Amino acid sequence: MSTLLARVEDVPDGGALVVASEGGALILTRRGERVFAFRNRCPHAGYPLQRADGRILVQEQRYLVCGAHGASFDLETGACAGGPCDGAPLERVAVSVVGEDMIALA
Numbered sequence: 738m739s740t741l742l743a744r745v746e747d748v749p750d751g752g753a754l755v756v757a758s759e760g761g762a763l764i765l766t767r768r769g770e771r772v773f774a775f776r777n778r779c780p781h782a783g784y785p786l787q788r789a790d791g792r793i794l795v796q797e798q799r800y801l802v803c804g805a806h807g808a809s810f811d812l813e814t815g816a817c818a819g820g821p822c823d824g825a826p827l828e829r830v831a832v833s834v835v836g837e838d839m840i841a842l843a
Contacts, residue, residue, distance in 0.1 A: 739841035745772060745834060751798030751812070755787050758842065763830055764793060764801065765840060766812045772840050774832040775815045779803040780825035786810075801827070 740758060748754045748767040755777055756763050762777035764786060777785045781803065787793050788804035796802050800809040800818050808820035815827030831843035 739833075739835055739843075741835070742774075742832065742840045742842065745770075745838045745840060748772065748840070752795050753793040753801055753812070755785075755791060755793060760830075764827070765832070766795075766801065768813055770834075771813070772832055772834060773813055773815070774830040774840075775801075775810075775827035776830060778828065779805065779808055779822065780817075780827065781806055781808050781821045781823070786827075 742756045748765045750767055753764050753766045764775045764777050766773045784805040786803045794802040802809045806821050808822035809818040810827050811818050817824050832840050833843045835841045
């Protein structure tokens with residue numbers, strides 16, 4: 738049985754959502770119908786990416802920005818796009834869409 742994480746509609750198109758999972762918090766991102774997931778841990782210092790209010794800063798609907806030090810990562814691939822991540826990407830997590838609207842660990 739798959740671990741359900743969220744509904745596709747809960748993740749803003751061009752945005753991000755932090756969700757809990759058994760292996761730790763994940764960041765879900767979406768571009769149209771495609772959904773991506775990453776461990777909620779900045780490779781620069783190991784901090785969660787979200788700000789104190791729990792939200793993830795998304796710049797230009799293209800980059801996730803670490804709330805602690807401003808490192809930025811590609812919304813779809815998690816690749817380091819600038820700042821103190823020094824080329825280190827976010828750790829990707831395999832997810833899939835189950836049925837028509839549920840995001841689950843693959």
